[in-house]
Amino acid sequence: MFHLQSLELLHWDYCQRVSMPLDGAIITIAGPNGSGKTTLLDAMRTLLGLECSGGRTFRTYARHANAETAWLRALVDNRPRGRQNSSRPFGSSLLYADQVTLACRIERHGGDWQRRYVMVDGVHEIEALASRPEKDWMGIEAWKRRLEAAGLTRAIGRVLALEQGQTDRLCELSPKELLRLVFEVFGDQEVLDRYDQARSHQQQLLKEVEQATHELSHTQAQLSDLANRVNSYQQYQLRLKERERLASEVVPVLQWAEGRQRTAQSLRELHRQRLFAAHDQRHMADKRAELHRLFEAQQAAKQKLLDLESERKAARAAFDAARESERPFELLAKREEELKTLAAVEADAQELTQRLESLASQQHGLRESFTRANDQSRKAQAALEAMTGQRLPPPPAEVTRFRRALDEAGITHHVLADCIDIADETWRAAAEGMLRPSRWVVVLAHSSDEGRAFSLASKERYRHYVVADAEHAPAVAPKDSLLAALKINAKVPGWMLRQLGGIRCVKDTEAGARAGGEWITPDAYYRDGRGGRSLWVEPREYQFGVSAMESRRKALEAELARYDGELTRIAKEQAEVERQLKDAQRAAQGHKAAKELSERSDEFAEGRARLPALRQARIEASTRMGALEQEHDRALTQSTRSERDYEAAQGGLKASEENVLRVQREHESRRQDLTLAAKASREARGNFPASWVQPAKLQALRDEFENAKQAEIAARHVQAELDTGVWETDPQVQERHARMSVSVLEQSTQLDDRRASNEMARIAAFNARERYIDVLRATVRRYKKNVQELGELAGVLAQAELPHLDNDDTVLAQAGLHVKFNFDGKGEVGLNDGEASGGQQVLKSLILLVGLMKDDDSPGGFVFIDEPFAHLDVRNIQLVGHFLRSTRAQYLLTTPITHNVEVFEPSEITLVTSKKSRGERWAPPIAVLARRPEKALYD
CATH class of the missing domain: 3.40.50 (Rossmann fold)
Structure with missing residues (x-):
């Protein structure tokens, strides 16, 4: 190494x-923690x-x-x-x-x-x-x-x-693990693994021999089956003849006879249908007469409606005229009452002041009410104008801004409000309420755009979900679920489909309480596992589908009409209060209401005298107008009913005419088809031999097979027997039997040879491993010697018990290396029996570690040992340093900065590290201390 x-x-x-x-035998790396x-x-x-x-x-x-x-x-x-x-x-x-x-x-x-x-x-x-x-x-x-x-x-x-701190882990290994580590370091474990591979290969060959034996038995069974297959050859030929007869004679003749019967029956049925069609055509004249009568009734109703419309306009004009005649005198009477009220308080300055303040307060309140109603009216009008030319209700500004950003980035997407419509209007309120929080969920067309879309959503502070994983709605939605009431034409999030599919539609809350689970009513009352609550949405806020536009438009128009009425009422009250306020202000400035009452007494008296007659005339005109309105409504209802009856009769007549024409076309087409079928039947009969179509022959076939379907079943049965049965179709059975006998003999001979070869290989591998056991024993003795020598250098009595090694898989698998240590004559301790001190644990591990590296024949190698001198006294440090030098290997040791200089005594090179200063990027350079050059131990 x-x-x-x-x-x-x-x-x-x-x-x-x-x-x-x-470049030294022992290098120590020292430095603070x-x-x-x-x-x-x-x-x-x-x-x-x-x-x-x-x-x-x-x-x-x-x-x-x-x-x-x-x-x-x-x-x-x-x-x-x-x-x-x-x-x-x-x-x-x-x-x-x-x-x-x-x-x-x-x-x-x-x-x-x-x-x-x-x-x-x-x-x-x-x-x-x-x-x-x-x-x-x-x-x-x-x-x-x-x-x-x-x-x-x-x-x-x-x-x-x-x-660091794991140097003593070697003594924690079990005897089996320590023995395996020794074999791995000295290269013996690889040889043992190869022996195991050879044994596995032999076992695989044994399985192949067993498989070949099984195949040989199967081949022998096939050989015995050949005799039975010869016997089945004649049965096979008989079934071939039966299949030929059924396919060429029985089935075609019976099909022709049944087809001829069906054609005759169809011709009779066609004649009966033609008679029914003629009867329906005769009743067409009655339907046309009834349609003419309904048309005249519709025209009469329309004319009556026009007459009543003229009378209603005249009555309206008479009512307006009576109202205009009554209004000046009504205002005059109201003016008299106001002057009387003002005259009653004008003498009292305090009461007049209170009246001024009351009228001013009323005027201020009416102005605020007018302003609020006017603002609401403008908002409703703006919302109504924004819907002009739109197919769907417009989205909020933040949604429009975010979608514009997605379009500019080239990200294809859609929102849920664009792809969901309400298929059943009965459940519109429920669907709108449930889907309201998810209206502006953005669904991406491509999941690869998810990152960019999230970035834009974060930048725009978009509050709604952006979804990349979406799926199409199922073709068949769960029955009675809210999903079944929707029409979805694009991908939506899967969690939404599951949620909508799990919500049951019930007619009311009582039915939902009986059913239990998750449900919703047509009035958008929703119940889930947390409880029940209303999800009602005003019609002016509907969003989904084209019908939502109409609902919004109607709601906004009704809201505008209500605001207009409210503005008109407030304007009238404002005019009256302003007039009273002006009078009170004039009274405060010296104008006397009593004086005006005195001066205009004749005018007020005349107004009081004429007002009852004018009011009665107005009431009579109103009554007349109301009666005409009711009669007009009844006439309008009658006209609508007449028009509906006429349109229904017209549609019925048109459907009847189309049905007659359709029946005529079908009759003609059917007649042509049957004519061709009859002609084809005659041609098919000419192709059969005369004896096959004789009545007696046909009756015999019916008695045997009943009909063509049964004959086809018999043919399929014969074909199934031919397809699924084991039939001998080769007449050269004897020759095949001879060839198979030779093949069986050859397989048997080859199988015997393979058995003998595999047994020889097994014996050779067994003998080879038997001889290699001596090598394993030598390896263990060598390691035992290393441990003993290192123990002597450390002043410790170390004994390794040689394991029992034999050429047996169980013995080799259970073998272990037991090492005993004796420190200071205090008795033997094992590897990890808990009786050694911390320093002794380090010494035991170092002896085991260095013993793996010690080789007298091939010195070399290097070892990293992190803090080997921890828990050691001065004497043990000297002993460890002595035997480290004696191994002729290279060691890299670490130690913290310590006052015990003995840890540096064995080092040829000492590397001193320092901590990085705060604020500095790089640590200080590493100091190097080297002894005077000496001849290295591994040279």
């Missing part, structure tokens, strides 16, 4: 550009394709640098471990220089980071590596395979990936 010689970081975490030597010691180890793990520690990833460190690209570059040793040039660690990658450059490039791609690796001969700087073509770079899986070929196995990778 190779050694690390140097490491360079560029834009890694908070390191701007750092280079550090690693949070100064980046684990960051350096994670950099090496990332460069070696391993996972970072503590849930971190290479993306975490790359983001901290806030640069587009981060680099990790290491120079490693590639000197041969023997006399052969191919023994170089990277010889399998065709790299034969004494030094090899390993580099990792981490680049930002969109919102994520991507790492690529390169491996080149010699020493290359980052700037030179950046110019290398993209084909030289590789992904993480290819990189792991390259490093594994260089000696960095996946098991060693597990050791290198141990996180």
Whole structure:
């Protein structure tokens, strides 16, 4: 395995550009907590394709640098471990220089980071590596395979990936797990896996032999069936003859006879229909006479209506004239009453002042009422004018603005108000109330526009939903549901379809209470799981469908008429109050009402005398006009009824005439078809032999098969027997039997050969694994020796119990490596039995860890150990440092800044990290302390 010689970081975490030597046996990374010691180890793990520690990833460190690209570059040793040039660690990658450059490039791609690796001969700087073509770079899986070929196995990778505080985890492994780890590190587990694969292959071959045996048995059964198939050949021939007779004689003759009977029956039925049609045509004259009578009645009703209209206009004019004659005297009487009221208070200044204030207050209140009614009238008039030329009610301004923004952005869409109509007007109020919150939901035509549409909606503060996932309404809506009362011509949100389909339409609240569940009434009273409430919407606010325009228009027209009446009433009251106010103001200025009463007494007396007669004349004119109005309404009703009866009779006559013509056309077409059918029947009879169509022959066929349908069933039955039965159709049965016998013999011989071959392979694999068991025992003894030697170096008695290994799957699966430790003569403790102290746990794990790396024949490799001296006293630190140097491997250790300098004693190179200062972008450079050059232990 190779050694690390140097490491360079560029834009890694908070390191701007750092280079550090690693050409030593033991390198210690020291620094305060949070100064980046684990960051350096994670950099090496990332460069070696391993996972970072503590849930971190290479993306975490790359983001901290806030640069587009981060680099990790290491120079490693590639000197041969023997006399052969191919023994170089990277010889399998065709790299034969004494030094090899390993580099990792981490680049930002969109919102994520991507790492690529390169491996080149010699020493290359980052700037030179950046110019290398993209084909030289590789992904993480290819990189792991390259490093594994260089000696960095996946098991060693597990050791290198141990996180801070997990150095003692090796002693927590079970004996089975520890033995498997030993086999993986020393390469024996791969051989065992190959033996397992060979055994699986042999089992698969055994299954194939069993399958071949089953196939041979099946072939032998087929051979025995050939004799039975010979017997079925004659039955097959008989059924072929029967099928031929049915297809060529029986079925065609019976079909011809039945067709001839049907043609004769149809001709008789056609004659009967012609008689009925002649009867209907004779009744057409009566219908025309009745239509003429209804036309005359309609004209008489129209004339009467015109006469009453003239009389109604005359009565209206007489009423207006009487009213105009009465109005001056009525005003004169009202003026007399006002003067009397004013005369009663004009002598009292305080009471006059109160009357002025009362009249002024009334005038102010009437002006405010007039202003409010006028504003409402203008709003209604504006809404009515906005509906001119529109097919649907206009949307609010915010909806129009947002839809314009979508159109300008090229986003195809529609709103629910444009694609939903009310199919059943009975449920318009219910549908309008339920759909009111969803009127302006925007449905996108393409889901790819969702992001842009959301952005525009956020910018415009659009309060309604914008939906990209929509679907068409089902062809058949649930019966009695609110969805069945709607007509939907575009995609709508799926949640809305499910909601509308689940709402049941009931006639009233009592029926809904009995039914339970979710329902709604025609008056828009809605009940769901939360309770019941009214969803009533005024007709002037209807939105869905063309009928909504008419409902809105009628509601607005009625509202305008009500406002006009209210304005007229207020205007009259305003004129009267203003006149009274002027009189009161004049009285306050000295004008005397009593004087005016005295001066105009004769005029007032004459008005009182003439007013009753004029009022009676007006009442009589009003009564006359009311009577004519009622008579006009009755005449209008009669005229409408007469016109409706006439139109119904006209429609009935037209339908009867069309029916007669249709029957005539159908009769003629049917007659032609039957004529052609009769001619075809005669031609078909000529094609049959004379003996087939004799009456006696036909009767015999009917007695045998009853009709052509039964004959067809018999033919299908025969054909089904031929199709589904097992029939022998080949006359060369004997020859086929001989060939199949030879085939069975050959299969049996081949099967015996395969059984013998598979048994020989099984025995060979068993014997080979039997011999390899000795190799496994040697591996375990080697690891046992390493553990004992390392224990002696650490002053600990370490004993590994050799497991029982035998050429048996169960024995190998249950085998485990038990290791016992004796600290200070206090008795033996196991791997993880809870009897060792924290420091002893670290010592046990270090012995197990270094034992995996210790190799007297092929020294080398490197290990990351995070804070190995934790919980150790001074003596144990010295012992650990001593046996670390004795293993001839390369170690990268971390330790916090401590007063115990013994932790630095074994180090050849010490890297000192520092915390990043507050406000600074980059961390301080890493200090390097190196001992005087000595000959390295792995040279």
